[in-house]
Amino acid sequence: MAYWLFKTEPDTFGIDDLKQRPNQTEHWDGVRNYQARNFLRDDIKEGDWVFIYHSSCKLVGIAGLAQVVREGYPDHTQFDSQSKYHDEKSDPDNPRWYMVDVKFSERFNKVLPLKAIKEMPEIRELGLVKKGHRLSIMPVTEEEAELLLLRARG
DNA sequence: GCCAACGTTGGC
DNA sequence: GCCAACGTTGGC
Numbered sequence: 072m073a074y075w076l077f078k079t080e081p082d083t084f085g086i087d088d089l090k091q092r093p094n095q096t097e098h099w100d101g102v103r104n105y106q107a108r109n110f111l112r113d114d115i116k117e118g119d120w121v122f123i124y125h126s127s128c129k130l131v132g133i134a135g136l137a138q139v140v141r142e143g144y145p146d147h148t149q150f151d152s153q154s155k156y157h158d159e160k161s162d163p164d165n166p167r168w169y170m171v172d173v174k175f176s177e178r179f180n181k182v183l184p185l186k187a188i189k190e191m192p193e194i195r196e197l198g199l200v201k202k203g204h205r206l207s208i209m210p211v212t213e214e215e216a217e218l219l220l221l222r223a224r225g
Numbered sequence: 226g227c228c229a230a231c232g233t234t235g236g237c
Numbered sequence: 238g239c240c241a242a243c244g245t246t247g248g249c
Contacts, residue, residue: 078247104232127247185248203230205246 074216095175107208132184141172
C-alpha cells in the first residue's frame with residue numbers, strides 16, 4: 072500500500088468538500104502535468120492512501136487523509152469544451168489525462184502546517200519541502216507517511 | 226498582489 | 238533539438 076500527496080485549493084475543493092460528497096467520494100480531475108499524469112495512470116493503486124494538502128490558502132498544509140477507491144481512468148473534463156480543463160489536442164482513443172477516485176478517510180483536528188513539515192528533520196526528500204516544488208501529485212515514502220500521521224494526529 | 230521557480234510552447 | 242518567451246504555480 073503506497074502513500075501519495077495530492078494538492079488542492081480548499082477555496083475550490085478541500086477536505087471538507089470531499090467529506091460532503093455522496094459516498095464521501097470524488098474523482099480527482101483537472102491534473103494537467105505529465106509527471107503527475109503518469110502517477111495517476113500507472114502507479115496509484117486502489118487502496119493507496121492519499122494525504123490531502125491545502126495550497127494557496129490561509130492555512131497551508133496537510134488537512135487529512137483519503138483512500139484511492141478507483142484506479143486511473145481517463146479524465147472526462149479534457150473532452151468537455153465547456154470545462155476549463157478542456158484539451159482539444161487530446162484524442163479520445165488515446166486520452167492524454169487521467170484521474171482516480173478518492174474517498175474521504177480522515178480529517179485531522181488541526182491542519183499540519185507546511186512550516187511544521189519543513190521543520191521535521193526526517194522530511195527532507197519529500198517534494199513538498201523542496202525548492203520550487205510544483206507537482207500536484209507526489210509520492211510519499213512509508214517512513215515519511217508514518218511520521219506525518221503521528222505528527223498530524225498529535 | 227508579488228515574484229521566483231518551474232513547465233510548456235514554438236520559431237528557428 | 239535548442240532555448241527564449243510565455244503562462245502557471247504557490248508561498249508569502
